[in-house]
Amino acid sequence: MWTLRGVNTEYTVAARGDRIDLVAWGPHGVSDGPSPFDFSGKVQYMLPGDVAAVEYAADGQRPFLGADLAVAGSVLTLALADVAFLPDDGLRARFSDPLTGLVVTLRWRFAPGTDVIERWAVVENSGDAPVALSRLGSAGFSVPTPSGATLSYLWGQWAQEFTPASVRLARGRFEIGSAQGVTGHQFSPCLAVENGDAAYGIQLAWTGSWQITADLDVAGLTRVRAGRQLAEGPVTVAPGESVTTPVAAGVYSAEGLGGLAREWHAYERHLAGPRLERTRKVIYNSWEATAFDVTASGQLALADVAASLGVETFVVDDGWFVGRHDDHGGLGDWTPDPAKFPDGFGAFVDAVRAKGLDFGLWVEPEMVNPKSALYAAHPSWVYQSDGRPRTTIRNQYLLNLGRDDVYEFVRETLDALLSTYAISYLKWDFNRPRTEAARNASDVDGAHVRNLYRILDHLRVAHPDVTVEGCAAGGARVDLAMAARTDVLWPSDNTAPLDRLRIQDGFLSAHAPHLMSSWVTDAEGMFDERPRSLAFRFVLACAGVLGIGADITRWSPASLSEAASWVARYKDVREVIQRGVVHRIGGPSERRCAVQYTLGDRVVVLAWNAGGLDGLDRVPARDIRLPLRGLDPRARYRHGTQVYSGSHLMAVGLPVRWTATHDADLIELALI
Template sequence: MSAQRWTLRGAHTEYTVTVPAHGRWLELVAWGPHGVSEGPSPVAYDGPVPFLTAGDAAPIEYATDADRPFTGADLVVETPSGQRRVGFGHTGARADADGRELAVDFADRVTGLRATVHYRVPAGTDVVQRWVELTNGGGYPLRVVRALSGGFNVPTPHGALLSHQWGQWSQEFQLSHVELGHGTFSIGSSQGVPGHLHVPWLAVRDTAAPTGAAWGMALAWTGSWEISAERDTGGLTRVRAGRQLVDGPLELAPGERLGLPVVAGAYSPDGLDGLARVWHTHQRLLAADRLTPRPVLYNSWEATYFAVEAQSQLALARIAAELGVETFVVDDGWFVGRNDDTAGLGDWTPDPAKFPAGFDAFIADVRALGLNFGLWVEPECVNPKSALYAAHPDWVYSVDGRPLTPVRNQYLLDLGRPEVAEFLHSTVDGLLRRYDIDYLKWDFNRPRTEPGRPGGIGPVDLDGAHVANLHRIYERLRHAHPGVLIEACAGGGARTDLAMAARADVFWPSDNTGPLDRLAIQYGFLHANAPHLLSSWVTDAPGLFDTRPRSLAFRFVLAMAGVLGVGADIRAWTAAERAEAAGWIARYKEIRDVVTHGEVHLIGGPDQARCAVQYTAADESRVVVLAWHTGHLDGTGLLPSRPVRLPLRGLDPVARYRHGDRHYSGSHLGVVGLPVQWSPTHDADLIVLTRD
């Protein structure tokens, strides 16, 4: 057969693939700006491969272990006799007329396994979504040993510069960079959630051009996952991404179909900063008509912890309303048996001792203050001391004969079981129907430790079943309660991925609200996630890793970088502090539409003297700059010093911009930069530039 070739077109980019004449696989031709495929492929190779096979060096899009036996396969399948080496042949393809969707079919003549490699470029984006559907067309069951979603091929002739985000609880989204000359770099999670340790996101640049072209990969999967990057001796870096099969091989019965998660690729000519904007555009389209400026919220956790009761909550609500807060969220501690973290999870009934006039009356009192009402839940978990666990001990993950592993004094419900999924959905849906709730903070405070179900039932894809039902419940709740905003939390930022970005309205990135710690967390977060997903609170908490004090202004300007919230014990704030807070909240309401919808530029970083985020309105009428002082002062007022200059991006060089009585040209702001002067009492600023 002759080679076949297709080009998928994004807003500014194209992605071209081909099935060579031999028909054994699909490979990349070029990926980059429009027109990049009009010339010799930067990734093709058809020369000698001593001690390897042709497929080991080829830029294969989806490789079996027959295609790449030595340099890493995306798919490994085993027959009942233990044989491997699935080898595909091309059987057909379907492409739409707009160049935004493509499906390429393959089949293995020995096992009968069929695979369809799907591509989609959502309109208006520079993101290519990829996934694979496997179908067992043979007469015997198959075991899927490795089930990644695809490989991305990036030309890195001078070496690969990889950017990733590592972390731990209270220190998530730490942006780091690794130079990969040769060999493999890998990250992932085996916790049943994306996890605190790594983010399912990776960026690749050539070491010779760190501010130039950047390619990014991110996974839409809320369970265990893996991403690896390998640079070969020929200068090609291949990134593989997909599920990590922590429960063992997947069983694929005759006639059964298996859909693998979407993995997305992004391209920008403008380095990591430009790549972030590509991801932001994509996530805003995922949000669709739910992309609206989020309300300013108050959360009671750091003020009262588990000591929740009506009068103290109403005292907080009254002050919050005076500050200009719009939604009041009652956190953990509102339900029966919940006076600490050892009991109560699973019994989602308001505690009548804490709300003697009734929970309905309490909510009405909150709403009478002009506030919407929100509630914290952790429906996937259960305490041993709860009525639910007493009634259904078999509903938690367990291994026969083995002790259960408590984490935070709780167990994890097996959401893959239909009866558990129905209980969980009916519980949350019942709360939303019974009470006047506008906001739901959905938490998840432990990973899965037990790989089994009572009775030794198996093998079961526990991870896949849990994720599928979690996504389904979110979708059902959003359909039934479209006005309710859902915040996804997992002990902080352990559940952030593209699949959740399409289902949740906002993410809680970390339990650490210390100012300089949080600055680093949010800096990393915004490289992979849009501002409308970033929930941030103003609290009085010190940092865990950088304890240098910062002003209330610093904390407010920092929390304005996404969705503004307050979590401090505002009862203890002075009248001056409350007045200052009210002023910041009012200013945030004036700019949040630009923060939500504007073009984002990340300037400098938490470890640099320059540190700011720029948001430019779509019509360029306003430019919002949030800036923070990150380090030492320069002898301001006593020794020669000059303001820190923040070079702004994407502005019309001949346009004029004003801030108060100051006027700047776009050229000045881009080349010289916006001046900010820090002092011991002035460590952050919100600057709004208006185009004349």
């Protein structure tokens, strides 16, 4: 039996014949007693692996209730060869199958300074013939749920990403995933299992096709499998080769879904490493102001206003390169359009920087338009299925990034842009999923994703001062792997106030605020058209990394003055927002709707009126109270002239009162 320990939790496993089973998962000391996963009685008409809390199982050992690994055309069984406890690197268990020659190495490791356990598998072919893997999971996580399980997840579509949902599973199977070659808008690769007050969370660090499946057996065990979805056929491992699965991350919290969110935030700060200390600057993005109508004079006019508001980085979005007058042409030809920048692109960049602004640029390097010089020169670089007609989405094709020549082209193109011009911010977009891929090619999905990671990792080394924003038609590429390789992520193209409030609430349930890029725009609601003030939009965008995306040349002097004030207020508190401990209070469907950020002695609360008003003061009404968390009950906190005890703020709550003209607020409580 082996126990791994995180900051506050532990994970204990044991060898049971040729299996490694989970013994206990929870707070320190949880393994000191009988395992909740042990079962008595006889296994009827199944194998023991079907009902055991097995950590990783081939289909020969768990044939009926969901295996993690399988090979095409045969049944796979694995024999436990050895287990090693690595003091500085977790646990390693090695299995083998003499018939296929496969050697499978399982890994367990708590990420340093967190309570998130990372698990993955390495599948190596030590035989003399290729082996086709028809199922390639990363890990199985078991949760005791004797009375059924509540499963919480995030679903959506374009412009409606990160919508929280839950299902009560008494018995049976629940599955989410993506077969699009990208994380996807439809589901996020995360799942939570609630068992009373305790919650267990699982996420998968993969930016291609994936699946997470929860099986609840008749004896009350919920087993969650996470791994790649092999949508394009088996992955063939040649003799001497190996394939490593994505990391499946698991975490336990005694504080329910809110506690899980805080654990995920801490983990993503760990993934950021030293880059977490970089100031995530206030940006302006030109897309909603100009769309494809990019000109040097028009962009500089926007930059003038942005600089006057206190913006720190000016980002030119789509439309800056040759052939790009709409979405029908230009992708792949990453050369600045001389007609749009008659004095030269370098002179334009210098002019933006002369205003005291950093310069940023939008790219979509994995894409190509049929109407482009790149496609004319290299039509074979595009995914295609055995001579079938190619499908366009948004009038574009997807480059086969798994090819060495395409990988080199993308890397060299980005290197050239970042080396030639003083670019300090790169918005990397991805506006279509993969619809064609050669079925006879092995691991198309894995090759594309691995080369994506290679390029992003290269940018970190070759251009360490460049901030990278991950975007995919909104939030279709938000996962732990991208959180580790980008500085900020774009949750959605929908920036309307009440719509965005729901999107950001869901985002923060699984991802950290330092990753959440958010803009103030003039967009009207797509799902909720109720108007909200400029203050509401700013407080909303302040909940993560503040940006502005409206046509600010059309704003009134009063709006510009108010905007400058909000930018200044955000800069004063952004360290607390981006790095603080987060407590979500209520939600967009409740009268209470706020987020509390705490960093040391500093407490910042962002609050919004997501509903209506209490009769415009024509009938009796009481203030909405926001119960805060994690304060010192004996301490005293000041907001304006009002002083509160920590006990009052936690037990009774911080009062807010909404009026027709006051629908959001940013409140900083000073410890006195």
